[in-house]
Amino acid sequence: MVGCTLPPWLLGGQREGFALRVRWEPPWVCGVHMEGSWAGVHVNGVVGYPCTPYGGCGRGAPHPGAPSPCCLPCPRCAQRLCSAAWGDTIFAVSSGHGRCGVAVIRTSGPGSRGALQSLTGRPALPPPRVLALRRIRDPATGEPLDRGLVVWFQGGDGVHQTPPRQRPGSAGPQSFTGEDCAELHVHGGPAVVSGVLRALGALPGLRPAEPGEFTRRAFRRGKLDLTAAEGLGDLIRAETEAQRRQALRQMEGELGRLYQHWSDALTQALAHLEAYIDFSEDDNVEEEVLSQVDATVRALEREIGSHLQDGRRGELLRGGVRAVIAGPPNVGKSSLLNLLCQRPAAIVSPVAGTTRDVVEVALNVGGYPLVLSDTAGLRDATDPVEKEGVSRARDRLQEADLVLAVLDATAVPTEPVGLGAALGSLQPPPTTPCIMVLNKADLLKGKGGSLRAACTQGHPLPPVTLLSCKTGEGLDHLLALLARELARLCGDPLSGSPSLTQSRHSLHLRQCAVALARYGRERRSDLGLAAERLRLARRHLGSITGHVSTEDILDIIFRDFCVGK
């Protein structure tokens, strides 16, 4: 805070050089809310915020001594203040873009009330959270822009700041961001939408929102934790039912609650350990306390360990299972890709070695997301371009979550051992699940019966099915096998404890588990060091939910959101 200029209305006639005490806390105490930073300043017992790039008009200009376009009367006390000092107000189209029946334009921030009053031309707002039909005008010219529905959501207004929710689920301001919000449901024509956006942008203190800024403000106000914010992002991107179920569960806070529960247990264990360290010499704290702490830590280690060993279910469901079609040249791999996605995505030809580049399509099989890749036929190629294709195919095979091994049904042996050897020649990664597809079944003559018998024998073979890409025969069976494998890999998103969905989570959980294991090792030799391990473990849990976070992590998380969310 050193060197920053305080606006005179905040200083209230203080002399220069007055001592300032900085509180790094959420700014809800009778001061002015400052979006983007948590610093509040105590000036002679009064909490306020300096006019810095983080709050105020950003120019250090005195407000409201010298009125400027950004000075607005405070909606409650009518004092004229730098509107930016109480947090700027953002706006964006929150419905999809392009021509549509209805477009929803949303605002968030202390200027929402004034914006709604200006655009509807009425000082009285509709009751909160109730739709009202209003004529919407450009306040600068008075020109009607549309007739539409408006909604008003009362939040904490930024000047008379209400405490943000400390935990998701507790009571708080009834708006998405926790701030004052307004929504304008207007006709979705481009001219209407751009007219309303222009009118909003001309109001003092209002500016277009950055991608994800509404959700970021909701996070800031404690309306949701980071896992819930990530769940919301996933829900918007969800393309299949299983993805939607998982995202909704996470958005509603189930994953966050699980991690919070672990963090609470750890906090309690740490408090007991610290009490033991401080008071055990006075014999006020018994040895049992220490064994209780040990038991809690061991239980947590076990729970986190099994949560981590979920076979990446949540991540697979979130990002899609990467299935790779692999096999010798000309067996019908590209034909299979085209059959599954029902369009000619890959070139099919009788020439062996047609496919070189990896061709990728996204599919929805039984509600599960599948990212399917067609690859070059595996053989010792001499042509340098084909060679590169084969090398890419082998790379993809190594990264696959599921392999669709395609073989020519007319060319494979009819007994299981021979079939297994044919599969082995493709060298699929040994632990990756696999489905064998014996294609060109329409060309099988007398051989069909014995091959069918070999297919149903099961073990030691992976699931095998006969297929004809030409006639479509066997497609239903292949789809059923695929759906079964996908369900096994992704799990049921509604049952059991919520799944890990992001590598960010598993990274912190792994580091948390390492710290807990170190506690176990160090606890006999150095209790102080052991306590430090628990603190570190708790910090890692806090990083997942956002109770401990840095701006750059937040930037990465909210970067992928769309504007208006």
Ligand SMILES: Nc1nc2c(ncn2[C@@H]2O[C@H](COP(=O)(O)OP(=O)(O)OP(=O)(O)O)[C@@H](O)[C@H]2O)c(=O)[nH]1
């Ligand atoms: N009779 C019959 N012919 C098929 C079937 N599936 C594919 N073919 C034919 O087999 C030839 C090769 O098909 P592709 O799909 O190009 O095979 P590929 O495995 O992708 O070939 P490469 O990319 O060269 O490795 C084409 O002439 C297809 O029409 C099938 O089920 N039955």
Ligand SMILES: [K+]
């Ligand atoms: K081919």
Ligand SMILES: [Mg+2]
């Ligand atoms: Mg091909």
